[in-house]
Amino acid sequence: MTAPQSFSFSVMATDGRARRGEISMPRGTVRTPAFMPVGTAGTVKAMYPDQVRALGSDIILGNTYHLMLRPGAERVARLGGLHEFARWPWPILTDSGGFQVMSLSKLRKITEQGVTFRSHIDGVPYELTPERSIEIQGLLDSDIQMQLDECTALPAKRDAIEKAMELSLRWAERCKAAFGKQPGKAMFGIVQGGDVAALRERSAIALRELDLKGYAVGGLAVGEPQEVMLDMLDVSCALLPEDRPRYLMGVGTPDDILKSVARGIDMFDCVMPTRAGRHGLAYTRRGKINLKNARHADDPRPLDEESDCTASRDFSRAYLHHLVKSGEVLGAMLLTWNNLAYYQSLMADIRAAIEAGRFVDRAAAITEGWERGDLPPL
Amino acid sequence: MTAPQSFSFSVMATDGRARRGEISMPRGTVRTPAFMPVGTAGTVKAMYPDQVRALGSDIILGNTYHLMLRPGAERVARLGGLHEFARWPWPILTDSGGFQVMSLSKLRKITEQGVTFRSHIDGVPYELTPERSIEIQGLLDSDIQMQLDECTALPAKRDAIEKAMELSLRWAERCKAAFGKQPGKAMFGIVQGGDVAALRERSAIALRELDLKGYAVGGLAVGEPQEVMLDMLDVSCALLPEDRPRYLMGVGTPDDILKSVARGIDMFDCVMPTRAGRHGLAYTRRGKINLKNARHADDPRPLDEESDCTASRDFSRAYLHHLVKSGEVLGAMLLTWNNLAYYQSLMADIRAAIEAGRFVDRAAAITEGWERGDLPPL
Numbered sequence: 013m014t015a016p017q018s019f020s021f022s023v024m025a026t027d028g029r030a031r032r033g034e035i036s037m038p039r040g041t042v043r044t045p046a047f048m049p050v051g052t053a054g055t056v057k058a059m060y061p062d063q064v065r066a067l068g069s070d071i072i073l074g075n076t077y078h079l080m081l082r083p084g085a086e087r088v089a090r091l092g093g094l095h096e097f098a099r100w101p102w103p104i105l106t107d108s109g110g111f112q113v114m115s116l117s118k119l120r121k122i123t124e125q126g127v128t129f130r131s132h133i134d135g136v137p138y139e140l141t142p143e144r145s146i147e148i149q150g151l152l153d154s155d156i157q158m159q160l161d162e163c164t165a166l167p168a169k170r171d172a173i174e175k176a177m178e179l180s181l182r183w184a185e186r187c188k189a190a191f192g193k194q195p196g197k198a199m200f201g202i203v204q205g206g207d208v209a210a211l212r213e214r215s216a217i218a219l220r221e222l223d224l225k226g227y228a229v230g231g232l233a234v235g236e237p238q239e240v241m242l243d244m245l246d247v248s249c250a251l252l253p254e255d256r257p258r259y260l261m262g263v264g265t266p267d268d269i270l271k272s273v274a275r276g277i278d279m280f281d282c283v284m285p286t287r288a289g290r291h292g293l294a295y296t297r298r299g300k301i302n303l304k305n306a307r308h309a310d311d312p313r314p315l316d317e318e319s320d321c322t323a324s325r326d327f328s329r330a331y332l333h334h335l336v337k338s339g340e341v342l343g344a345m346l347l348t349w350n351n352l353a354y355y356q357s358l359m360a361d362i363r364a365a366i367e368a369g370r371f372v373d374r375a376a377a378i379t380e381g382w383e384r385g386d387l388p389p390l
Numbered sequence: 391m392t393a394p395q396s397f398s399f400s401v402m403a404t405d406g407r408a409r410r411g412e413i414s415m416p417r418g419t420v421r422t423p424a425f426m427p428v429g430t431a432g433t434v435k436a437m438y439p440d441q442v443r444a445l446g447s448d449i450i451l452g453n454t455y456h457l458m459l460r461p462g463a464e465r466v467a468r469l470g471g472l473h474e475f476a477r478w479p480w481p482i483l484t485d486s487g488g489f490q491v492m493s494l495s496k497l498r499k500i501t502e503q504g505v506t507f508r509s510h511i512d513g514v515p516y517e518l519t520p521e522r523s524i525e526i527q528g529l530l531d532s533d534i535q536m537q538l539d540e541c542t543a544l545p546a547k548r549d550a551i552e553k554a555m556e557l558s559l560r561w562a563e564r565c566k567a568a569f570g571k572q573p574g575k576a577m578f579g580i581v582q583g584g585d586v587a588a589l590r591e592r593s594a595i596a597l598r599e600l601d602l603k604g605y606a607v608g609g610l611a612v613g614e615p616q617e618v619m620l621d622m623l624d625v626s627c628a629l630l631p632e633d634r635p636r637y638l639m640g641v642g643t644p645d646d647i648l649k650s651v652a653r654g655i656d657m658f659d660c661v662m663p664t665r666a667g668r669h670g671l672a673y674t675r676r677g678k679i680n681l682k683n684a685r686h687a688d689d690p691r692p693l694d695e696e697s698d699c700t701a702s703r704d705f706s707r708a709y710l711h712h713l714v715k716s717g718e719v720l721g722a723m724l725l726t727w728n729n730l731a732y733y734q735s736l737m738a739d740i741r742a743a744i745e746a747g748r749f750v751d752r753a754a755a756i757t758e759g760w761e762r763g764d765l766p767p768l
Contacts (some may be wrong), residue, residue: 054713097712098709288512327477345723
């Protein structure tokens with residue numbers, strides 16, 4: 013089969029508002045709904061790239077902010093791009109850098125032109141404009157590039173939310189112009205507007221007019237209750253074109269994912285499975301398990317005896333507890349592996365359920381499993 | 391093929407004083423000269439057990455001191471022993487705990503009876519006698535157990551060295567009695583005597599009379615020059631029985647290994663490849679490479695383009711440099727993997743050379759490779 017030359021999206025099945033689709037691009041196909049493991053600085057932490065792939069990851073995310081500071085976008089380009097650098101020949105999505113400039117950098121200042129800031133690593137000053145963000149993402153050779161936007165932490169005043177949303181719209185236009193025509197790649201716009209329905213509507217409509225290849229919903233899971241997030245998804249998705257992929261940025265828990273798929277979201281990324289894995293927490297079909305808890309110290313049972321994943325099935329809770337308590341690297345390696353395996357198996361489960369027209373029932377059964385909770389202690 | 395019921399050692403080929411042998415026991419065969427990766431607290435740090443095995447490791451080492459403190463020997467026994475706990479069904483050698491009591495614990499006190507100390511983790515008091523050390527190693531279900539000994543850091547006064555050596559001999563007898571008859575397992579004695587040839591001789595002769603299944607040379611690589619270590623090996627190996635395996639404890643660099651094999655040593659363990667891997671250092675056929683060095687930042691070449699190991703062959707030095715500089719777990723994972731792969735390929739190389747009667751030439755060629763040094767910068 014010849015690799016496609018252009019970026020395209022097709023919805024193969026729907027079940028309610030949930031969609032089963034495929035994003036096709038030269039480096040590979042992304043089965044949606046998709047979860048994208050976060051490869052912050054060119055590595056999905058504590059995982060070998062082949063392992064990430066073997067779990068069914070069709071695409072990973074790279075963070076422009078981290079990569080522009082270290083090792084530097086021009087360096088990555090000289091080394092053949094991020095795929096070659098990180099030994100991940102399959103699709104990569106990069107964020108714009110904007111979100112982490114806001115959360116990590118020092119002395120940041122936003123103007124119409126862009127954002128200036130100092131590196132949190134060494135204090136070196138940088139400027140990130142919409143054009144530079146797209147340039148960097150191009151140097152990384154990213155397959156799906158995100159517009160630069162301003163994301164407002166919630167709660168926030170309506171004025172501040174509106175101002176950031178309007179600025180983000182103007183930046184979307186500049187990013188679109190900077191991106192130009194690249195048939196095999198895509199630039200996605202980002203719906204902003206905080207927790208204000210009218211602003212979300214304004215943002216979605218304006219972005220839709222830009223006729224972008226895909227749309228993200230940003231500025232959610234930033235402090236608001238889950239119901240507010242879901243309401244904003246309802247508002248946003250209703251106005252986004254049916255024939256373009258929809259990406260909910262930075263979300264979320266398995267429950268967030270189920271509920272967002274039900275509202276028409278196709279793509280997710282989140283640090284939760286990888287970060288939790290480095291902090292002794294396991295995501296399973298029986299909910300979240302804290303391996304630091306002493307109840308596991310003498311428990312010979314694995315996290316999930318029915319899992320296909322070695323980390324979940326072949327190592328005892330007692331051993332995982334020991335590794336976590338001892339600060340052993342293998343603890344982070346095994347729990348991250350378990351967590352990504354669980355997330356990817358959840359996505360496969362969701363995709364199969366949509367195809368079979370049983371999404372609501374399946375989501376209820378999955379939720380029931382979490383609510384039933386972990387195995388009783390021995 | 392049925393697993394053997396008893397512990398045995400046979401020398402299949404010799405080349406000068408270098409020996410190519412096999413230690414056979416119910417859990418597997420150890421091809422000697424052998425390098426045993428150190429699995430301190432029930433994990434070879436930053437490696438999955440299957441990876442360690444796939445590199446050609448026939449046996450790993452577990453540290454009694456660490457395991458007795460956490461998770462505790464009785465707990466490991468309840469969980470089915472160390473092999474089951476750590477998912478390593480092949481042979482395991484455990485040290486006696488004595489060496490790390492001396493280097494890590496607090497308020498330690500040695501008497502004829504044994505050693506009392508407080509845990510470096512939580513200050514809990516423990517007593518380790520020769521009998522308790524063997525009991526713990528039995529609870530761990532260790533295949534090769536080491537006698538409790540007192541190891542003197544060098545330089546030291548002759549009186550202190552002699553006293554520790556004589557105490558170690560008396561403890562060897564008590565360990566032998568405590569170990570009793572276990573046909574499928576072995577208890578090794580440890581030659582002590584610091585850098586004093588006459589004391590090494592006295593120790594080796596006395597241990598030989600105990601008719602143990604194997605003998606270690608301990609108390610070396612503890613501060614003395616390499617020539618002194620090699621002299622002590624000459625003295626010790628000459629007096630140890632030809633038909634028992636000889637294990638040089640805690641050694642060493644690849645060069646130490648080559649020179650010790652030439653003197654009749656069959657087994658090695660050392661934290662160097664694993665520890666160095668967590669500190670940005672790579673062992674290769676071109677010597678030791680410091681990945682933190684800026685010369686690697688733009689170098690697309692792998693550590694060793696001819697290696698069979700993914701970590702050595704498929705990832706660029708630029709990427710490894712980036713991972714190490716960024717403190718990414720994957721850096722430790724890849725460099726530890728590379729280092730253990732190099733150590734095990736060195737051992738395979740040594741074994742093949744002894745079999746072919748070309749050990750001296752091969753050792754010279756390997757040494758020449760290290761001395762030629764790393765690739766010139768691009």
